[in-house]
Amino acid sequence: xxxxxxxxxxxxxxxxxxxxxxxxxxxxxxxxxxxxxxxxxxxxxxxxxxxxxxxxxxxxxxxxxxxxxxxxxxxxxxxxxxxxxxxxxxxxxxxxxxxxxxxxxxxxxxxxxxxxxxxxxxxxxxxxxxx
Numbered sequence: 001x002x003x004x005x006x007x008x009x010x011x012x013x014x015x016x017x018x019x020x021x022x023x024x025x026x027x028x029x030x031x032x033x034x035x036x037x038x039x040x041x042x043x044x045x046x047x048x049x050x051x052x053x054x055x056x057x058x059x060x061x062x063x064x065x066x067x068x069x070x071x072x073x074x075x076x077x078x079x080x081x082x083x084x085x086x087x088x089x090x091x092x093x094x095x096x097x098x099x100x101x102x103x104x105x106x107x108x109x110x111x112x113x114x115x116x117x118x119x120x121x122x123x124x125x126x127x128x129x130x131x
Contacts, residue, residue, distance in 0.1 A: 006060045013053040020046040 003009060020043060027037045037043060 004060060006057065006064070009053055009057050009060060013050060013057065016046050016049045016053065020050065 003012075023040070023042050023046065024037055027040060027043070032040075
């Protein structure tokens with residue numbers, strides 16, 4: 001009974017139920033009462049096997065459901081991360097646009113008291129006269 005496949009376990013359960021029904025029918029034909037049939041060792045054994053398979057099936061289904069939930073959670077987290085990256089990329093583009101606007105404003109205000117630049121475009125050091 002080491003199988004972890006739901007399909008295998010369901011076929012085992014069907015087989016045990018069929019064998020139990022056949023055994024009960026045989027004992028009934030022999031003229032035994034329900035109490036005597038319930039005490040039959042083979043019927044008891046088959047009933048125990050059916051219970052074992054039922055427990056195994058419940059465990060397999062539980063683990064399958066849990067695995068599916070974990071897959072969904074992982075997929076959701078990946079989607080959230082992708083959305084966050086996309087949002088961060090969009091905000092970077094917006095901030096780059098704002099930086100370009102700020103640079104344009106700075107260039108427009110250069111004539112109004114901005115620091116002087118050299119011929120190569122570098123900034124001159126502020127003068128220290130009068131200090």
